[in-house]
Amino acid sequence: xxxxxxxxxxxxxxxxxxxxxxxxxxxxxxxxxxxxxxxxxxxxxxxxxxxxxxxxxxxxxxxxxxxxxxxxxxxxxxxxxxxxxxxxxxxxxxxxxxxxxxxxxxxxxxxxxxxxxxxxxxxxxxxxxxxxxxxxxxxxxxxxxxxxxxxxxxxxxxxxxxxxxxxxxxxxxxxxxxxxxxxxxxxxxxxxxxxxxxxxxxxxxxxxxxxxxxxxxxxxxxxxxxxxxxxxxxxxxxxxxxxxxxxxxxxxxxxxxxxxxxxxxxxxxxxxxxxxxxxxxxxxxxxxxxxxxxxxxxxxxxxxxxxxxxxxxxxxxxxxxxxxxxxxxxxxxxxxxxxxxxxxxxxxxxxxxxxxxxxxxxxxxxxxxxxxxxxxxxxxxxxxxxxxxxxxxxxxxxxxxxx
Amino acid sequence: xxxxxxxxxxxxxxxxxxxxxxxxxxxxxxxxxxxxxxxxxxxxxxxxxxxxxxxxxxxxxxxxxxxxxxxxxxxxxxxxxxxxxxxxxxxxxxxxxxxxxxxxxxxxxxxxxxxxxxxxxxxxxxxxxxxxxxxxxxxxxxxxxxxxxxxxxxxxxxxxxxxxxxxxxxxxxxxxxxxxxxxxxxxxxxxxxxxxxxxxxxxxxxxxxxxxxxxxxxxxxxxxxxxxxxxxxxxxxxxxxxxxxxxxxxxxxxxxxxxxxxxxxxxxxxxxxxxxxxxxxxxxxxxxxxxxxxxxxxxxxxxxxxxxxxxxxxxxxxxxxxxxxxxxxxxxxxxxxxxxxxxxxxxxxxxxxxxxxxxxxxxxxxxxxxxxxxxxxxxxxxxxxxxxxxxxxxxxxxxxxxx
Numbered sequence: 001x002x003x004x005x006x007x008x009x010x011x012x013x014x015x016x017x018x019x020x021x022x023x024x025x026x027x028x029x030x031x032x033x034x035x036x037x038x039x040x041x042x043x044x045x046x047x048x049x050x051x052x053x054x055x056x057x058x059x060x061x062x063x064x065x066x067x068x069x070x071x072x073x074x075x076x077x078x079x080x081x082x083x084x085x086x087x088x089x090x091x092x093x094x095x096x097x098x099x100x101x102x103x104x105x106x107x108x109x110x111x112x113x114x115x116x117x118x119x120x121x122x123x124x125x126x127x128x129x130x131x132x133x134x135x136x137x138x139x140x141x142x143x144x145x146x147x148x149x150x151x152x153x154x155x156x157x158x159x160x161x162x163x164x165x166x167x168x169x170x171x172x173x174x175x176x177x178x179x180x181x182x183x184x185x186x187x188x189x190x191x192x193x194x195x196x197x198x199x200x201x202x203x204x205x206x207x208x209x210x211x212x213x214x215x216x217x218x219x220x221x222x223x224x225x226x227x228x229x230x231x232x233x234x235x236x237x238x239x240x241x242x243x244x245x246x247x248x249x250x251x252x253x254x255x256x257x258x259x260x261x262x263x264x265x266x267x268x269x270x271x272x273x274x275x276x277x278x279x280x281x282x283x284x285x286x287x288x289x290x291x292x293x294x295x296x297x298x299x300x301x302x303x304x305x306x307x308x309x310x311x312x313x314x315x316x317x318x319x320x321x322x323x324x325x326x327x328x329x330x331x332x333x334x335x336x337x338x339x340x341x342x343x344x345x346x347x348x349x350x351x352x353x354x355x356x357x358x359x360x361x362x363x364x365x366x367x368x369x370x371x372x373x374x375x376x377x378x379x380x381x382x383x384x385x386x387x388x389x390x391x392x393x394x395x396x397x398x399x400x401x402x403x
Numbered sequence: 404x405x406x407x408x409x410x411x412x413x414x415x416x417x418x419x420x421x422x423x424x425x426x427x428x429x430x431x432x433x434x435x436x437x438x439x440x441x442x443x444x445x446x447x448x449x450x451x452x453x454x455x456x457x458x459x460x461x462x463x464x465x466x467x468x469x470x471x472x473x474x475x476x477x478x479x480x481x482x483x484x485x486x487x488x489x490x491x492x493x494x495x496x497x498x499x500x501x502x503x504x505x506x507x508x509x510x511x512x513x514x515x516x517x518x519x520x521x522x523x524x525x526x527x528x529x530x531x532x533x534x535x536x537x538x539x540x541x542x543x544x545x546x547x548x549x550x551x552x553x554x555x556x557x558x559x560x561x562x563x564x565x566x567x568x569x570x571x572x573x574x575x576x577x578x579x580x581x582x583x584x585x586x587x588x589x590x591x592x593x594x595x596x597x598x599x600x601x602x603x604x605x606x607x608x609x610x611x612x613x614x615x616x617x618x619x620x621x622x623x624x625x626x627x628x629x630x631x632x633x634x635x636x637x638x639x640x641x642x643x644x645x646x647x648x649x650x651x652x653x654x655x656x657x658x659x660x661x662x663x664x665x666x667x668x669x670x671x672x673x674x675x676x677x678x679x680x681x682x683x684x685x686x687x688x689x690x691x692x693x694x695x696x697x698x699x700x701x702x703x704x705x706x707x708x709x710x711x712x713x714x715x716x717x718x719x720x721x722x723x724x725x726x727x728x729x730x731x732x733x734x735x736x737x738x739x740x741x742x743x744x745x746x747x748x749x750x751x752x753x754x755x756x757x758x759x760x761x762x763x764x765x766x767x768x769x770x771x772x773x774x775x776x777x778x779x780x781x782x783x784x785x786x787x788x789x790x791x792x793x794x795x796x797x798x799x800x801x802x803x804x805x806x
Contacts, residue, residue: 025806236632240777349768350420350423353769357764357768359761360762360763362758373645373752401781
């Protein structure tokens with residue numbers, strides 16, 4: 001396989017760590033990275049170390065209250081597309097109740113490895129945790145240039161790019177789908193990959209499957225830890241069986257040292273606790289959140305979370321979405337995982353035995369390791385598919401041996 | 404994905420169970436199956452139940468001592484190619500010491516799920532365990548016709564076939580590679596897939612990669628349980644890491660009820676015990692084997708077995724072959740697994756943590772379930788690759804997200 005040149009949209013937690021992990025991988029060259037205010041491009045390969053050093057603790061973001069008040073014309077223009085009527089008459093293939101209700105707790109579903117890492121970017125970008133004023137973010141790097149149109153700038157050089165990792169904060173539901181539209185309209189024909197968690201967004205990408213396929217784009221959605229790594233593990237574990245009864249994904253995250261960066265995740269997680277929902281969690285003050293955490297001694301446990309693993313396993317033909325359960329434990333006062341991240345797949349073999357196959361992640365693996373490694377693994381697999389002419393929308397489980 | 408029509412070469416343990424498992428899978432239609440003396444073809448789909456019922460305990464095979472004395476002109480003609488000089492000047496890409504030494508214990512490496520099941524075919528076919536004389540095997544089915552050229556017969560209808568599962572007994576090292584040659588020369592352009600275990604054979608297939616690629620064949624080698632299922636699990640488990648230190652594959656097989664069918668495996672397994680090798684094991688009488696089993700109370704434990712998992716993980720760029728260890732326990736007096744089949748992958752994350760990710764198969768999953776499900780899963784994935792224009796030789800780990 002020849003080399004892969006890729007771009008990263010967003011330099012929050014996932015974007016930065018992906019750039020870092022790519023330095024350990026053969027054949028992966030980051031050629032562009034952008035945030036709201038700046039872009040760094042080097043077709044020969046970015047100096048990742050310089051970029052990370054220059055932007056450490058220095059992530060460009062909008063003001064406290066999020067995109068509506070954002071000063072970024074680029075993000076506003078992306079957002080504004082959400083209000084426009086869609087050009088085609090397609091109905092969401094996944095527009096069922098699950099998709100809708102899931103949308104409500106969509107932004108992070110917090111706690112799981114992918115969530116926490118994704119929300120590190122959120123927290124940084126939408127709460128301005130790390131903002132340091134003028135010159136923040138990519139423009140602080142020697143390689144960075146200021147821009148008001150970072151995504152357009154990446155699109156402009158996309159003929160030199162094999163894959164684009166979308167590591168942007170969770171904004172409107174259709175933010176990532178709209179970015180897909182823009183790449184498709186610009187005749188980009190490589191890979192787009194995200195680490196989203198929202199079932200609803202996957203439905204919205206499915207609406208665009210034909211358009212993406214026509215453009216020659218291979219879009220892989222939900223390719224972080226969960227969904228992503230653990231969805232793939234489930235897709236492999238079912239191979240012993242002819243019928244799958246239950247897929248149980250259970251995660252542990254210890255977040256003491258990452259807590260400051262992941263306040264957004266914790267807020268979203270609270271929406272999954274009894275007595276809360278996304279709206280009430282969104283309205284909580286920081287003090288109220290601290291009180292809730294205090295009341296739980298820093299350990300939040302979640303059951304029956306809505307996660308796109310269900311939709312992604314169903315679309316791969318492995319089981320019904322309702323047979324998938326996701327839960328876990330988040331400890332914000334320890335870096336030790338409070339429980340072992342485990343995928344348990346129960347099924348029946350062709351010879352009539354009921355059994356459970358399991359996949360466990362070592363407790364020492366950080367959420368970041370379990371997001372960024374798989375994201376790049378799926379990215380490489382997707383580039384191969386793309387080059388072979390397989391275009392459209394894919395979930396991680398569809399990049400595995402078929403069930 | 405549209406339907407897949409496939410053929411099975413060999414109706415020993417793997418062939419028969421693959422036909423059975425395919426009945427549980429959507430979009431898989433078996434259209435041909437053959438053994439030494441007969442072939443059943445139905446382009447609309449074989450009546451698998453009738454075929455299995457008619458051939459149960461009734462597998463066509465040659466005489467006790469193997470292909471040299473075989474009455475089958477077809478197998479002899481395939482074998483005879485082994486002695487012919489190769490047409491091209493390619494050197495084996497994998498022709499190192501490992502390949503050579505591995506070849507010596509190549510035939511089954513016994514005990515592991517794939518091995519035992521593969522050797523069920525061996526035992527039936529080369530020891531004649533189930534031979535019942537005239538009319539044995541496929542010809543006993545209403546759908547069967549006698550033939551002296553079963554493989555040629557399948558080649559003849561191969562335009563109607565998307566994939567061919569090679570579930571033939573372990574004969575000469577180059578038996579399967581020679582079959583690949585024949586399909587390539589006949590301008591077949593679909594999938595070939597086997598469940599072999601010999602590192603040496605993979606090197607021999609690699610020698611043919613260009614020829615297979617030119618023909619448009621996608622050859623997936625070693626796609627049973629181990630190598631295969633467990634190799635894939637290792638390839639996924641490494642995604643947390645930037646460096647892989649060790650892959651440890653440890654299997655348990657309880658074979659009480661399958662013992663009669665798997666004498667060949669047990670013989671091969673004995674070659675891995677201290678004081679034995681392939682040659683001495685081959686020369687043991689059945690009585691001597693029983694004595695050895697008796698001396699071990701029916702439980703044979705193996706360490707540092709040579710298995711193609713190592714070569715297949717190395718060729719996928721995951722780790723060095725020498726970092727892979729394979730061992731396990733075979734209990735011929737119980738159907739309970741004497742130990743849990745486990746893949747342990749130890750590596751270091753990008754953030755410097757050393758950890759071990761594990762994949763465990765439920766003890767109730769039979770070796771057959773863990774061979775045939777993955778074989779068909781890889782077959783389906785391979786057809787997709789084939790249709791997208793990806794041709795040549797692939798290991799299971801190469802059908803996973805890339806490392």
